[in-house]
Amino acid sequence: MKKIFLMLLGVAATCSVMAVDYTAKAKVTLQSESGYSCNLMLSESAEYGALAGSAMNFEDRKVALYVVNGSEKLQIARAASLEGVQLGLMTDASTSYTLTVSAVEGSETLYIWDGEKSFALTEGSVYNFTAAANATDEARLVLKKSPAGPSLCFNYNVLEINGHEGESLVVKDLAGAEKAKESSLPANYVLDLSAESGRLVVTLNGVDYQIDANPTVTKL
Numbered sequence: 001m002k003k004i005f006l007m008l009l010g011v012a013a014t015c016s017v018m019a020v021d022y023t024a025k026a027k028v029t030l031q032s033e034s035g036y037s038c039n040l041m042l043s044e045s046a047e048y049g050a051l052a053g054s055a056m057n058f059e060d061r062k063v064a065l066y067v068v069n070g071s072e073k074l075q076i077a078r079a080a081s082l083e084g085v086q087l088g089l090m091t092d093a094s095t096s097y098t099l100t101v102s103a104v105e106g107s108e109t110l111y112i113w114d115g116e117k118s119f120a121l122t123e124g125s126v127y128n129f130t131a132a133a134n135a136t137d138e139a140r141l142v143l144k145k146s147p148a149g150p151s152l153c154f155n156y157n158v159l160e161i162n163g164h165e166g167e168s169l170v171v172k173d174l175a176g177a178e179k180a181k182e183s184s185l186p187a188n189y190v191l192d193l194s195a196e197s198g199r200l201v202v203t204l205n206g207v208d209y210q211i212d213a214n215p216t217v218t219k220l
Contacts, residue, residue: 024082025105026121028112030065033095040065040087042110042121042143043078051085053077064090065099068138082110087141094133101125111144118148124199126210152204154211157194159202161185167205174199 024044031037038061041053054076056066067077068086079085091097099112104123111118112127119127131137153160161169164185171180171191179200180191193200196213203209 022106024108024110024121025103026101026110027103028065028121029100029102030063030089031098031100032063032092033097034062034093036062036092038064038066039075040067041076042067042082043076044080044082044106044108044110045078046080048078048080051077051079051082058090061090062092063097064088066090082143083145085143086138087112087143088136088138089131089141090136091131091133095130097129097131099127099129108145111147113142113144113148114140116148118144118146120147124210124212126208128208152202152209154193154202157192157196157213159189159191159193159211161189161204164189164204168203169205170203172201172203174201 022043022045024042026042028040028042029037030040051067051069051074053067053069053074056064056073056075058064058073064073066088067074068088069077073088077085099119101121101123104121110121112121113119114127114129119125152164159171167185169180169182169185169189170178171193172178173196179193179196182189193213198213200211200213201208202211
């Protein structure tokens with residue numbers, strides 16, 4: 001009996017060590033219209049110290065998304081705080097690119113700022129953008145803990161849009177069925193989508209965002 005008790009105690013101790021409470025954790029996938037892709041793993045927790053991680057292997061790569069840490073280029077990055085961390089972007093062609101977020105954990109949302117726009121690292125979020133051909137840009141994208149300016153938020157099946165007055169809005173499901181349409185938004189717009197399920201495409205002033213309806217909580 002004593003042996004069994006000690007074994008269970010050992011298992012319990014192991015579990016408690018493994019249960020790290022990440023403040024924020026996410027995988028960001030860069031996808032080129034040309035078909036090339038690259039994954040970036042980000043992790044923020046009080047358990048960590050200064051920015052560190054695993055280096056990006058650029059051999060035979062056509063596109064890359066990485067964390068800039070001085071002369072280091074990290075494909076897996078962790079730190080006590082990722083606020084203000086610069087991201088590097090390597091492109092293969094003058095075409096469209098997509099950032100997709102998955103494997104999200106933690107209680108705090110990180111944002112990638114692209115100039116005056118921001119993109120939340122929440123499960124299933126998608127951000128589309130264009131970039132020049134065969135370029136390396138380490139100044140364009142940066143990690144922050146707050147969204148840029150006006151906001152688009154999907155929380156508990158309610159879509160809220162603030163600060164986009166006069167802009168157009170179309171909400172469709174993946175089959176193309178229209179769920180809502182506004183030619184000119186008010187300063188504060190609220191849309192109840194609790195009756196919807198699956199993934200929806202929100203087109204705000206010509207820019208597409210994806211949200212997972214009931215019951216996923218997603219912020220963009």
